[in-house]
Amino acid sequence: MNNPFLAGRTVRVLGERLAPLARESLPGVVFEEGALGPCDLALIDADASPTEALAAIEALARQPEPPAALLIGAHLPTALVKSLMRLARSDVLESPFGAADLALAAAALMAQPAAAGALAAPPPPPQDSRCWAFVGTVGGCGATTLAIEAAAILAQRCKGRRKVCLVDLNLADGAAGAYLGATPNMRLAETTADRIDPAVLGAFSAHVEDDFDLFAAPRDPRAFQRVSPEAVVRMLDVACQAYDWVIVDVPRLRQSWTLDVLAGADEVVLVSELTVPALLSARAMAGEIEADLPEAPPPRIVLNRLNKKMFGPAPSLGEAERALQRKADGGVASDWEAASTSVNLGGPVCHHRPKSKLVKDVEALVDRLVEAPSQRAERPVEVGRPGAVRAA
Numbered sequence: 001m002n003n004p005f006l007a008g009r010t011v012r013v014l015g016e017r018l019a020p021l022a023r024e025s026l027p028g029v030v031f032e033e034g035a036l037g038p039c040d041l042a043l044i045d046a047d048a049s050p051t052e053a054l055a056a057i058e059a060l061a062r063q064p065e066p067p068a069a070l071l072i073g074a075h076l077p078t079a080l081v082k083s084l085m086r087l088a089r090s091d092v093l094e095s096p097f098g099a100a101d102l103a104l105a106a107a108a109l110m111a112q113p114a115a116a117g118a119l120a121a122p123p124p125p126p127q128d129s130r131c132w133a134f135v136g137t138v139g140g141c142g143a144t145t146l147a148i149e150a151a152a153i154l155a156q157r158c159k160g161r162r163k164v165c166l167v168d169l170n171l172a173d174g175a176a177g178a179y180l181g182a183t184p185n186m187r188l189a190e191t192t193a194d195r196i197d198p199a200v201l202g203a204f205s206a207h208v209e210d211d212f213d214l215f216a217a218p219r220d221p222r223a224f225q226r227v228s229p230e231a232v233v234r235m236l237d238v239a240c241q242a243y244d245w246v247i248v249d250v251p252r253l254r255q256s257w258t259l260d261v262l263a264g265a266d267e268v269v270l271v272s273e274l275t276v277p278a279l280l281s282a283r284a285m286a287g288e289i290e291a292d293l294p295e296a297p298p299p300r301i302v303l304n305r306l307n308k309k310m311f312g313p314a315p316s317l318g319e320a321e322r323a324l325q326r327k328a329d330g331g332v333a334s335d336w337e338a339a340s341t342s343v344n345l346g347g348p349v350c351h352h353r354p355k356s357k358l359v360k361d362v363e364a365l366v367d368r369l370v371e372a373p374s375q376r377a378e379r380p381v382e383v384g385r386p387g388a389v390r391a392a
């Protein structure tokens, strides 16, 4: 099931050509035959037969509590659109369009409140969601891997009780979708911040496993220019309302929204490794974040890919901590076989190689973060920050 906000909703489709695309776009929805009869959403293909489409809209309008209606077609006749406008919840979608466009339009319509509770109520927002941000200090040090493992471990532990999502903010070329074998659906550039609500969020989500969803953007070299900072922050805000755990894979290079994201996180985990350049970068990044966000929790440093036998003249842990000028908050063993098997099969390491030391080490890190969360200095809640919703 892809979209928790559409699960179990009833959709009727008028127009045979539309049916396969509707099924692809709206997984988890219950489809009924024919345009008439009770439903939450009617999808009407105006191109198939404008006359039938008009009759269907008029029949919907006569219902005491008309469902939402989405009219679809290439050159929509004015009479049809005018008739559609009599329905309180209606929209048009012009061809050509893709599955994601249909999912977004349907989700936005179904999110609008129905007159007398015709729609199932959306799930109540979690009361105490927690957000952890993972940032790499050099390219390839394992930020995405550790973010995925942390999310998957939390999902395993909370099964059936709490929901977890991973948000990959590497908008141009994020790897989380490929690592997890899930299709990226988060089309932030195609919407505006004010349109992002729980239903649109649902349309952006990709299912990884029960209680674990992924938000990742389809590859787009211009994504960082095309997506507004408001949309990123709003998306995280809504994710924090819908999920108990929000794990964010934050790009290493600062974007205009990076500090907002880090300021709203309960934990900032800087992922580094035992090489001199990575340690220098970790020290610099930790200092920069502390200087820019003095009230946020101090970043944690996790050293990834530790090996009993490091190649060449690698720093010891003591030397690493001296270089960092702070204690490391955790270490994660190197396990190339487990990591590469998992990315090739698609899925977290804790599924494919649950006994790996890599997994045990991330479990220990998760335990530490859950049991002893960072304390942040009290600060006024600012609207528009991911932290604002959770603190409210």
Ligand SMILES: Nc1ncnc2c1ncn2[C@@H]1O[C@H](COP(=O)(O)OP(=O)(O)O)[C@@H](O)[C@H]1O
Pocket (backbone or CB within 6 Å): 136, 138, 139, 140, 141, 142, 143, 144, 145, 146, 175, 304, 305, 306, 332, 333, 334, 335, 336, 337, 339, 340, 343, 358
């Ligand atoms: N602890 C580890 N042991 C072995 N390989 C790892 C480990 N952590 C990450 N990797 C591998 O290192 C590569 C880069 O990891 P990735 O998470 O994509 O880094 P980043 O997100 O920081 O660029 C991937 O092939 C990944 O499977």
Ligand SMILES: [Mg+2]
Pocket (backbone or CB within 6 Å): 143, 144, 145, 170, 175
């Ligand atoms: Mg990455």
